[in-house]
Amino acid sequence: MDGCVTPEPDAARVAATRDRLVTPQEATRLAELFRLLGDPTRARLLYALLEAGELCVCDLADVVEVTDTAVSHALRLLRTAGIVASRRAGRMIYYRLADGHVRMLLDLSREHLREVT
Amino acid sequence: MDGCVTPEPDAARVAATRDRLVTPQEATRLAELFRLLGDPTRARLLYALLEAGELCVCDLADVVEVTDTAVSHALRLLRTAGIVASRRAGRMIYYRLADGHVRMLLDLSREHLREVT
DNA sequence: TGCATATATGAATAGCTCTTCAGGTGTCGT
DNA sequence: ACGACACCTGAAGAGCTATTCATATATGCA
Known part of the structure; x- marks a missing residue:
């Protein structure tokens, strides 16, 4: 066999x-x-949300230093996959990490890198 | 700003x-x-190692049902990145997960999926 | 209603990735 | 030393992905 x-x-x-x-x-x-999670832009977005808790698209674009459009595309993928969740407030849309598992994944891998380095 | x-x-x-x-x-x-971690073949290889502890290339190919060559290419990437480690025994080379962090990552994400579904 | 803001979407292109094929290295048994 | 076995490596092509540009939707304000 x-x-x-x-x-x-x-x-x-x-x-x-x-x-x-x-x-x-x-x-x-x-x-x-x-x-x-394996794309620099998306990773930075997620770690930004890990730090901030909640951010709107334009602030995310500002923090991560990427175009609004690129952020929007990235967030759509993450949202569809259930990795982030969103809420509307006026004309802004605030994004956050979807659940604790995602937070733990991000945390754990960051630790991993810090120890390995 | x-x-x-x-x-x-x-x-x-x-x-x-x-x-x-x-x-x-x-x-x-x-x-x-x-x-x-974000490739089906590599993911299966890693979960196989998570279950088995240690496997040689040809057994990995057998379990995951992929060509030896494909496995070899995949393992090279994982080895270079420090995700798996290897040891030679005769003409076979046994691979294992590099450390506990990797194991936790794999475990945690599997749990995540099982709860979300 | 009209205009500005915030975000989303579609299409297109440049760049990357995975697999396969062909051939190469190292080890064991005889 | 020779052949078989286990594994590795390089090149090439098909397929996928991320970004950009242009455009669309939706909300708030006057």
Whole structure:
């Protein structure tokens, strides 16, 4: 069953891993989540929201130093994926991180980088 | 200083956020980390390692159902970024997740998806 | 109603990424 | 030393992505 000649203990581990492994669908969704965090502009937007709690589009553009349009495009992707949430106040729209998991992900990875460096 | 006319409290928040925000360099490194997790093949490889602890290239290819070559390319990126580590045993090379942070990231995001769904 | 502001959207292009193919390196068994 | 095996690497093409420009929608104010 293996593609290569693995020692006995490995064969068992391979079988067990294949059973417990995330499904392709789940993997796709996980990858999609990470992929959305994996762009410098979007990452900065998210960390800005992590610090500020809530910001409108133009302030986000100002903080991150990107065009309003680029921010809007980025936020649409993040919003569609449920990573950020929005609320309207007059003509401005305030964005925030969608939930605690996202906050933890951002926090954890920042820590990771600070320790690895 | 703002790109738009923000209410008073917001202006303060914008200034504070700009100060505390991750630097562009840090953001780039964070995005790079996430970007590497953000591919279905690499994600499956990492979750396979999360389950198995350690696997050689050909067993990884077998579990994830991808070409040896594709796995090799993927692992090189992950290894270079310090996300996985490797050890040679004879002609096989065993890969494992590099550290606890990576494991936590994978765990946390899987939980996130399971709760959101 | 008319104008300015804040954000969203669509199309297009430049740049990047993943996979595959072909070939290369290193290790084991005989 | 030779052949088989496990893995790596470089080049190339198909496909995807992020930004920009132009335009559209929506809200507030006079």
